[in-house]
Amino acid sequence: MVYREQQRMCPLCMAPMSASVLSVSDERVDIDLCDGCGGAYFDFYDGAPGHLARIVGGRSERADSAASHNHGAIGLCPVCEVVLSPHSDLEGVYRCDQCFGVFATPDGLRVLAETFIASPPPEKSLLKEFSDWLVDHLWERK
Ligand SMILES: [Zn+2]
Numbered sequence: 598m599v600y601r602e603q604q605r606m607c608p609l610c611m612a613p614m615s616a617s618v619l620s621v622s623d624e625r626v627d628i629d630l631c632d633g634c635g636g637a638y639f640d641f642y643d644g645a646p647g648h649l650a651r652i653v654g655g656r657s658e659r660a661d662s663a664a665s666h667n668h669g670a671i672g673l674c675p676v677c678e679v680v681l682s683p684h685s686d687l688e689g690v691y692r693c694d695q696c697f698g699v700f701a702t703p704d705g706l707r708v709l710a711e712t713f714i715a716s717p718p719p720e721k722s723l724l725k726e727f728s729d730w731l732v733d734h735l736w737e738r739k
Pocket residue numbers: 607608609610611612631632633634635636
């Protein structure tokens with residue numbers, strides 16, 4: 598697996614992102630945080646729970662016209678440098694169709710946190726940790 602060979606750049610503001618890892622038992626999510634705009638990029642390749650991926654990036658339809666003109670400024674996937682696709686339901690959330698990574702703008706993180714809070718995960722899991730992390734992250738940024 599090719600991993601962390603170079604600094605990842607924020608697709609929104611092009612600033613370098615700092616890496617952190619969230620893990621519970623054998624599940625993990627790599628998170629890149631942008632100090633410039635407050636966006637975050639999530640990797641889903643290592644034992645990623647399907648429900649998390651489904652919530653965050655389950656829709657694979659291509660951007661419709663509304664989504665694409667609302668978010669014309671988004672850049673490329675920090676990992677594979679292909680164009681990110683806007684999520685059809687979650688504003689500010691983008692997915693890479695190649696690596697299935699997900700980028701969320703600060704607004705997108707808020708939308709994700711609200712989504713998680715509205716439907717709490719059933720058990721202690723990575724998803725729970727992830728939603729806690731999102732809430733902490735948002736508070737920290739306010
Ligand atoms: Zn940024």
